[in-house]
Amino acid sequence: MISLHNVSKWYGQFQVLCAVDLDVRKGERVVVCGPSGSGKSTLIRCINRLEVHQEGRIFVKGLEMTDNVKNIDAIRRNIGMVFQNFNLFPHLTVLENLTLGPMLTRHMKKADAEDLAMHFLRKVRIPEQARKYPLQLSGGQQQRVAIARSLCMEPEIMLFDEPTSALDPEMIKEVLDTMIELAESGMTMIVVTHEMGFARTVADNVVFMADGRMVESAPPEEFFGNPREERTRTFLDQILKH
Amino acid sequence: MISLHNVSKWYGQFQVLCAVDLDVRKGERVVVCGPSGSGKSTLIRCINRLEVHQEGRIFVKGLEMTDNVKNIDAIRRNIGMVFQNFNLFPHLTVLENLTLGPMLTRHMKKADAEDLAMHFLRKVRIPEQARKYPLQLSGGQQQRVAIARSLCMEPEIMLFDEPTSALDPEMIKEVLDTMIELAESGMTMIVVTHEMGFARTVADNVVFMADGRMVESAPPEEFFGNPREERTRTFLDQILKH
Amino acid sequence: NSGDTLAAVKARGEVLCGVHPARHGFAAPDSQGKWSGFEVDFCHAVAAAIFGDASKVRFVALSSQQRFPAIQSGEVDVLARNVTATLSRDTALGLNFSPPIFYTGTGFLVRKDDGITKVEDLDGAAICMAPGSTTERNVAQIFAARGMKYTPVVIENNKQLVDAYVTGRCDALTKDKAALPGVRAVDTENPADHVLLPGIYSKEPLAMAVRQGDDQWYDLIKWVVYATFNAEEMGVGQANVDEMKASTDPDVQTLLGVIGDNGTKLGVGNTWAYDIVKQVGNYKDIYMRHFGPDSPVALDRDQNVLWTEGGLLYGLPMQ
Amino acid sequence: MIDATPARDGQSSARRPKDLLYSEGFRAAAYQIALAAAVVFVGLFLYQNVVENLQRQNIATGFGFLREVSQFEIGETLISYSARDTYARALLVGLLNTLSVSAAGIVLATIIGFSVGIARVSNNWLLQRIATGYVEIVRNVPVILQVIFWAAVTRNLPAPRQALELWGLGFLSNRGLTFATPVADPAHGWMLLALVGGIVLAGIGDRWARRHREATGKHVDMLWPSLAVVIGLPLVVWLAFGAPHLISFPERKGFSFVGGYTISPEFVALMTGISLYASGFIAEIVRAGIEATPKGQVEAARSIALRPRFIMRYVVLPQALRVIVPPLTSQYVSLIKNSSIAVVVGYPDLVNIGNTVMNQTGQAVEAIAVMMTVYLIISVVTSLLMNTYNRLVAIKER
Amino acid sequence: MSAADWLKRNLFSSVWQTLLTLVTAAVLLRFFWFVLDWGVINAVWVTSDPDVCRAATGACWAVIVEKHRPMLFGLYPYDEHWRLVLMMVIYLVTVVVSLMPRNWNLRFLVPLWLVAAVSIGVLMFGGVLGLRYVPTSEWGGLPLTMLLFTGTVLFGMPVAVLLALGRRAPLPVARGVSVVFIEALRGVPLITILFVAVNVFPLFLPAGVQVDKLLRITIGIAIFFACYQAEVIRGGLQAIPRGQYEAAASLSLTYWQTTSRIILPQALRICLPAITNHIIAAMKNTSFVIIIGLFDILTATTAVMQDPLWRKFYVEAYLFVAAVYLFFGYALSLYARKVEKWIASGRI
Ligand SMILES: Nc1ncnc2c1ncn2[C@@H]1O[C@H](COP(=O)(O)OP(=O)(O)OP(=O)(O)O)[C@@H](O)[C@H]1O
Ligand SMILES: Nc1ncnc2c1ncn2[C@@H]1O[C@H](COP(=O)(O)OP(=O)(O)OP(=O)(O)O)[C@@H](O)[C@H]1O
């Protein structure tokens, strides 16, 4: 589904991504972790072309990500993205947030789009909030709306950028539960997160990044049980001691 | 030292405190816990008259808390308060934060006030930060400054409202250590916290609140080992599993 | 209330006199800030009468908008600022007017090369004028009476007003006729390019004004004016006043305070009129100083001559 | 005392009378009464003085003068007016002039302000710098200096005889901007009607397109059809009336021009000065509005594959407008207030006429009160409208 | 980033951008050429003969050289202009010294300002030490602008703080009075307030009581300024978290102690940028006194431009006045930016 070859990116002089290689198969669930500033966000934002990579090649479902507007459009339709701070449209109701994309880019009828939206709202377990505005919801509810909004585009791939790090502890669980359900339904997912419990439960592969490099990539048992690299071990020690 | 008789308080229609009774003897250390919104903060804020109770009577060191300005002043001078998010004065240095109260309300000379401040800064183990501004310190250091600021008023009673809940895990310990030391020095304390380890170590009495009512009050061994009420048990189950 | 003003002036040691900020011939500061002009001299005359020292005046420049509030509120003691005496000002504004010190009427200043020779040629013209002036009303009547139209351009700030005419924004500048030669002489690049329309189209008697309700002060101002008229009539001028003191004419003797106690009756020294003539002059002296043939703003005396010569200046007897 | 929470639910007052002095509730009441008394006392004192002063000096009072005949002419009037009308009507003429110069100024300021504001956030470094320079200069030079400057410029334009010809359509001279206008024709009324009709039709078309899209999912671009109907309909009416094309060209005659329409130099100077000044502030408001929409919003919109114009229309604009409109309105109000410097250049606005009235009648208190009240009403009405708007578009929060 | 990169990104990133850049650059160059040609190359710098200026095709800066005294000093007696120069030096030194943070202690600033105020007063008024007495009605030019501005800020800021506190006070009467006062004054143009100060205010005083006109006008502008500034400060007050009040209360500080030591210092820091904007606006607003005939620098310049011989060069004269305002405004905002940086870095 997704493959990155030798992708590099610079901000001015500063190299954020150094020759990153990554392959994600259909239905595979990859968790990306690593210290702050290591380039995790940048990596997944490149896949969606919210950032432009400068070297290497990125393929999504066989289409190469170039500056071809058509390709970008096609790829974005196939990819849902969930952000750390939700980025819901505050001036639209939950339902409108959900139907905007389907109606404008997938040319769905309003009624159909609303049916679809309610379907996914039920899936994330907040159908009763459909008429409210985003800022009237709790953080956990907002993030679930954001997930539903992405799902309404019926993407084949979902990207998550620290979806729980802006949430209070009680709300983390509800969002993670939603994501686990989603994973179980067979969605291809790349998740940047520090929730190691989640990684253990659902990941097919855990990737560890540091300083823009992919340091280690392994199935969770191996990754947590027997990390190969010294860096990984230090990182895991720090994070699991907590 | 402190006694509450039948204290009730409403916000509009909503009753936050329902006929609360509480007695704290000199040197006693009481930990208050309970689910969010149960009125813990409101309770200790009433003791300091940061909130005004509407029914019942509150006595501190024999003085009744009414709207008599003289009494309020006398009581507040005897009570130190530490808040969840520190509430240090960001425009003053640590030292100025500490000397402000003594100079303005206790009419101390500047030199004396600074000696006193340094004394307590040493006690909370950050004398070297005296010239810095609060925002240049870590959360744990800020909270310790806040404790020192209260101590500079040389109060006989200290109130703590979830002093560690805004802190990162690494910093919680340093603040709890400071509080334990304080408890060992014989200070009368009421602490709202969910740190059950702390409660076990220092509390003479643990109080459990729910829905504005005092549900249970017992010494820690009894409270944790053999709670009388069903509500308490559920709460403890939840909080200790975590 | 009566007597308050004189007492206050004496206590202060100077007269506060409201004048026009820049009306050449009547009142204007020179580049050194020293005031001079016809109305300025009447202020000096008042000071001479009270203190025996004409220099004890402080001038307060007032725009046309500020002049009445300034006198009403006591910011100035006397207004000598091109005020036309009218009934409504006398009553509704709470003022009292001295005898007119200058008789004039609405005048028009126009450019020579526009070929305008009389008011009738101004149909359709743009006319610059100050707001709230009697001129503004007179122009409305003059044009209405002739069934003509015009575009008023009304600007309060005198500099801006004159500027608007000089730059050509207006075809004519209208003011009291007596004020226009000053504009022509000082503000235009080439005075010869501008002419005053002949004829007088309205009555504009300019007088000094004081607050109502202080009769003593009003009397003093009134008689200061008459003193200048009478001095001219008796032939007592700045040049010969000391010789005239020896005159045996009882009228002259009374005027100059040699006999009688007119000064005491007015609440000032008995040589008050002598001081006026000595330090400031009689009416003719004052007039010639500012409007005489040698002055930059030469003006015919027209009606501003003594009644004995067919003019309108008539000083009441000072017995 | 905790001043963030007024002691609304304070307890019953203390029990002993001596304690009363120390009671929070009693103290609050005492302070209030003292303050209220002081305010009333000062008010009465001032009122008393005014009444006494006016009476002692026998100055007329009251608003009766409004019904008296004004006896002066006004250079520019939007309604019929002559020296035989009342002071009240003269003031009305002034008010209408204030509103007309403000309306023109608002349009001009908005156009310039939005252009410069967008240039301020442009990707083009050069354009952005120029816009910044412009904003810094027009905002920091006093508006009154700008107006006086433009007044000097307009006055120093050539006299009518040497007027600058504008492509045969009009003249620019120190008598103002005179330009050709179509000779009045019954067709014009109908064309205006057609224009309004066209705008209404375009609105209906837009709604239809939205319904159609919602019902079928198909997007119909209404931009060109809308433009066509708004421009086309009046054109059709014009042709239907036989294309009346008589135009009144201005000609030099007498002191200035006959024919066409003339905008006075005072109007031009005042409008230019106040609108350039306001445009600098508007540019900053627009820039702030554009920058206020968080980057994440655009990214989220992109990630659901919205095309740039939809992102603009459905995500950025609705949020930016919420930020822009309130300060924009207060700029409009301050532009209206700034139009009062008309008095310096001689444009007959409300203050200028009020000033004349004040000089004529000598009733300064009343004349100034009239001016202040009118401006106050304009401000209050605007802020009421603004509050309503804010309530309507407010982003709902918890 | 290399220069080429920078150019590409900021000026030539696309065809459309390149076009835009070229067109703007052309216009800009044309404009600069004009400025150079008119303002420098063909300009006349010094001459006392207006005909020399008229003959030139460029700017006539000579008008400023020739007329600088009446423009800068207005009606003030000509022979006494040295007093104004001295006054401005004292004024500027005092201001600059008090703007330096290391001088920020009241024990130094209060005497400094007292001395400055007294010596400026002596210089301006005279009447002692053998100096000729000059009444305020003869003051003018740049010194008058400075005095109006300083008076506005010195008198207006405390009033603004009081109004802002009043509007946030726990006492409903105080709130009501402040709200009505602030909103009413913000709803009317400054001109009408000046009219009141000049024409109506004297009627509000008991008979015989006089207040100097200049003082009345300064107070009028100051109160107008205070109402706008109060709203800014209110914004700052609202931004102070409730916890600050509570912490102060738990230290048993009184209302005034809390306000002066805890709340105001923070609120003023928070809204410093907006406060500066309004202070700069106050400086611009002093120019409104032209309407009531006070001889500030702008009025003095319009009066000077009345001279028929030099009238033609009004553009140069007004550019000069604009430059004076721009200079002081820019200096103020630069300084404010510096203060913000100091605040951010915790220096003050
Ligand atoms: N627009 C930008 N300009 C310059 N540097 C940037 C920009 N965006 C990100 N960076 C830098 O690139 C590096 C990688 O950023 P990235 O957001 O990918 O890190 P991350 O691994 O997601 O960290 P975190 O866990 O904090 O989110 C960081 O050092 C960041 O400072
Ligand atoms: N100013 C207020 N107005 C109305 N309701 C309030 C106000 N302050 C608190 N409450 C409500 O009173 C209840 C008790 O609040 P309180 O802060 O005492 O709870 P708590 O036990 O401290 O909870 P937490 O653990 O979340 O701090 C809550 O339901 C809260 O929503």
Ligand SMILES: [Mg+2]
């Ligand atoms: Mg990140």
Ligand SMILES: [Mg+2]
């Ligand atoms: Mg709490």
